[in-house]
Amino acid sequence: MRLRTLAAATLACALAGCATGYHSTSNPLLGWTGGYWDRKGPGSTIKVGFAGNGFIKPEKVGIYLLYRSAEVTQREGGTHFVLYSSLYDAVADVRSTERKVSSTFGKPATHAYIWVVPEGERDAIPAAAILERYAAEVKGAEAAPATGKETSR
Template sequence: MLAAALLAVSLSGCATGYHSATNPLLGWTGGYWDEKGPGSTIKVGFSGNGYIKPEKVGVYLMYRSAEVTQREGGTHFVLYTSLHDAVGDVRSSERKVNSVWGKPTTHAYIWIVPAGERDALSAAEILERYAAEVKPGNDGKENK
């Protein structure tokens, strides 16, 4: 218990790392999350603490979107910045990062699609592109 408390105190001045928001030890600093719906879309998000740069939060969102795509058995996905855009099929490759109480947060809706689909993003390419930034020292090996 003491070790966990010391770890929490030591991490309180650090930027949010790439981990689940439901992590019992680190989740209070933010993290990624995803939920199915509505329809065949999946809502993916990432929230950070006050020490993480908004650009990094956007990278984490894209990385998590690619992981979720592969977890669901897909290879490609399209990104929608809002539910309104998903309904209107207005696709994007941009991540809009907002600030809530000075902490960057973002979410998007993804739709898993075949490789040839218009504006499809390759999950494997995104995982490879951002692996060193998201999981330093891993070089994306766990995703191959």
């Protein structure tokens, strides 16, 4: 009986650690489990996406998409971006704050088109605020901003 309990606990821990982490799909070791990707176009838009395996929650996939969008915005030299759910919405300039996540065979995935814009643009999302807000959740506790002053001895 004790062996079964230990085996069940070990299996539960192993499965809990199997959720897709935040990494690129181009990573040869981790890419097969999913991850983020982005590519330019059409026009000045950038298509950003994240795909997970069956062990990640759809809400987390949506957060990863938003986080990657903020990283891409800064990589492109921008500070703000707008989000479009589809290419059709981008052409029609129908901006979104929602991150729609679909699921195929129990594996959540999402993508969006972003457009890097100046700060005053309508519905602009500040990249720095997104990176700060979700740093701990995406990159781990060590990436979280300091919450207080250190005391000296």
